[in-house]
Amino acid sequence: MPEPATDETTLFRQSWTLYDSLAERNYMFHREIYAHVTALLSQRRAGGPYSLLDLGCGNTRFLAPCLKSAMPSRYAGVDLSEAALKEAREYLSGLDHVALHHQDMLQAVQAAEVSFDIIFSGYAVHHLDAKGKQELFHACAAKLTAGGQFILVDVVREEGQTREEYLEGYLDFMRTQWTAVRPDHLEEACDHVAAYDFPETFSDLKRMAAAASLTHVRLVDRFAQHHVLVFSA
Ligand SMILES: C[S@@+](CC[C@H](N)C(=O)[O-])C[C@H]1O[C@@H](n2cnc3c(N)ncnc32)[C@H](O)[C@@H]1O
Numbered sequence: 001m002p003e004p005a006t007d008e009t010t011l012f013r014q015s016w017t018l019y020d021s022l023a024e025r026n027y028m029f030h031r032e033i034y035a036h037v038t039a040l041l042s043q044r045r046a047g048g049p050y051s052l053l054d055l056g057c058g059n060t061r062f063l064a065p066c067l068k069s070a071m072p073s074r075y076a077g078v079d080l081s082e083a084a085l086k087e088a089r090e091y092l093s094g095l096d097h098v099a100l101h102h103q104d105m106l107q108a109v110q111a112a113e114v115s116f117d118i119i120f121s122g123y124a125v126h127h128l129d130a131k132g133k134q135e136l137f138h139a140c141a142a143k144l145t146a147g148g149q150f151i152l153v154d155v156v157r158e159e160g161q162t163r164e165e166y167l168e169g170y171l172d173f174m175r176t177q178w179t180a181v182r183p184d185h186l187e188e189a190c191d192h193v194a195a196y197d198f199p200e201t202f203s204d205l206k207r208m209a210a211a212a213s214l215t216h217v218r219l220v221d222r223f224a225q226h227h228v229l230v231f232s233a
Contacts (some may be wrong), residue, residue, distance in 0.1 A: 016058075016059065016081065016083045016084050016087070018185050018188065018189065019058070020059065020061065021181070022178065022181065022189065023061065023062065025178070025180055025181075027174075027177065027178050027181075028123065028226055029223035029224070029226045030062045032221070032223055033122075033153055033221075033223065033226060033228055034062045034063065034065075034066055036220050036221055036228045037063065037066045037120070037122075037151065037153070037228070038065070038066040038069055038070065040149075040151055040220070040230065041066050041067065041069075041070035041072075041118070042069065042070040044070070044117065044118060044149070045070040045071070045072075049072075049073040050072055050073065050117035050118055051072055051073055051074035051075070051076075051114075051115075051116045051117050051118070051145075052067070052072045052074070052075050052076070052116060052117070052118040052119075052120055053076045053078070053108075053109070053112065053116040053118070053119045053120070053143070054075065054076065054077040054078065054120050054121070054122075055078050055105035055108070055109065055119065055120070055121040055124055055125070055136075056078070056079055056105050056121055056122065056123070056124020056125070056127070057077030057078060057079050057084070057085075057088055057100070057122075058079060058081070058084045058088070058122070058124075059084045059085075059087035059088050059091060060077060060087075060088040060091045060092055061087070061091055062122070063120065063122065064088075064091040064092050064095075067092070067095055068094065068095065071095065071096075072095070072118075073096070073097060074096075074097040074099075074116075075092065075095055075097065075098045075099070076098075076099045076100075076101065076112075076116070077092070077098075077099070077100045077101070078100075078101045078103050078104075078105050078108040079100075079101075079102070079103075079105075080102065080103070080104060082102055085100045085102055088100055105121070105124060105136070106128065106132055106135055106136050106139060109136065109139040109140055109143055110135075110139045112143050114143075115143050115144060115145045115148070116143060116144060116145065116148065117144070117145050117147075117148050117149075118148065118149050118150075118151060119140045119143065119144060119148070119149075119150045119151070120150075120151045120152075120153075121150075121151075121152055121153065121154070122153040122154075123153060123154055123155070124154075125152060125154050126154050126155050126197050126198055126199040126200075127196055127197070127198070128198070129198055130198070130200065130204070130208075133200060133205075133208055134208045134211065134212070137150075137208045137209050137211070137212035137214060137231075138211075138212040140212070140214070140231075141212040141213050141214050141233065144232075144233070146233075147232070148232065148233075149230050149231070149232045150209075150214060150230070150231040150232070151228070151229070151230050152205070152227075152228075152229045152230075152231065153226070153227070153228055153229075154199065154226075154227060154229075155170070155197065155199045155225045155226055155227070156199055156200065156201065156202050156205065156222070156225060156227045156229075157199045157200060157201045157225075158201065159201050159202070159203060160201075161201070163198065163199075166199060166225075167193065167194055167197070169225075170193060170197070170225060171190050171193065171194065173224065173225075174186065174189060174190055174193070175190070199225070202219065202227070202229075205217075205229065209231045213233055214231040214232060214233055215233065216231070216232045216233065217229065217230070217231055218230040
C-alpha cells in the first residue's frame with residue numbers, strides 16, 4: 001500500500017522511537033494498563049485456546065509479554081506503519097501462528113475471513129472519526145466468535161467535554177507531565193495529538209457498541225483519560 005505524506009500515522013511511521021520512549025516512561029500508563037490486559041487474556045486463556053486480532057498493533061512491545069503469558073493459538077496484528085511492524089516481528093518471536101498485515105484497521109476487520117475470540121486495540125481507535133468508529137464496532141461485532149470480547153485501550157473524553165476542551169487538558173498534561181521529552185519532540189507529539197486525536201466520551205462509545213449489538217460494556221480501569229474497556233454481545 002503506498003504511504004501518504006502526512007496523516008495520523010506519520011508520527012509512528014517516521015518517529016516510532018519517539019512513541020516508544022513515551023511509552024517506556026509510562027506517560028500513557030502502559031504499565032498499569034497492560035497489567036490489566038495480561039489479566040484479561042489470562043482469564044480468557046483459562047477457558048481454552050483463543051485467537052486474537054490486534055488493531056493498530058504498533059511494535060507490540062507492550063502486548064507481546066501479555067501474549068507470552070497467555071499464549072493465543074493465533075495472533076494477527078494490523079498496522080499502517082511498516083517500521084512498527086518490522087519491530088513487531090521481533091517482539092512476537094516465540095509465538096505460534098503470527099500474521100502481520102500492513103493495512104488499515106477498519107478494512108482489515110471488514111475483510112477478515114475468519115473470526116477471532118478477542119479483538120484488541122491499544123491507543124489506535126481514537127484516530128478514527130465517529131463514523132469510522134461506528135463502522136469499526138459493527139465490523140468487530142461481526143468478526144467476534146460467540147462469547148468473544150473487544151478489548152479497547154484508548155483515551156476517552158469526559159462526559160460533556162468538547163474535543164477542544166479535551167485537547168486543552170491533554171496538551172497541558174503532556175507539557176507539564178512529560179518532562180523528560182526533548183522540547184522539539186514534545187511539540188511534535190503535541191502537534192500529532194492536536195491534529196489526529198478524536199476521542200469519544202464513554203457514553204458515545206457505549207452507544208456505538210450497543211448499535212453494533214455489543215451491549216455488555218465493562219470499564220476495567222482508567223488512569224486519567226486512559227481507559228481499559230471490554231465490549232461483548
Ligand atoms: C499510539 S500507537 C499504539 C501502539 C500500541 N497498540 C500501543 O498500545 O502502544 C497507534 C498505532 O496505530 C496505528 N494506526 C493509526 N491509525 C491506523 C489505521 N487506520 N489502521 C491501522 N493502524 C493505524 C499507528 O500506525 C500506530 O502504530
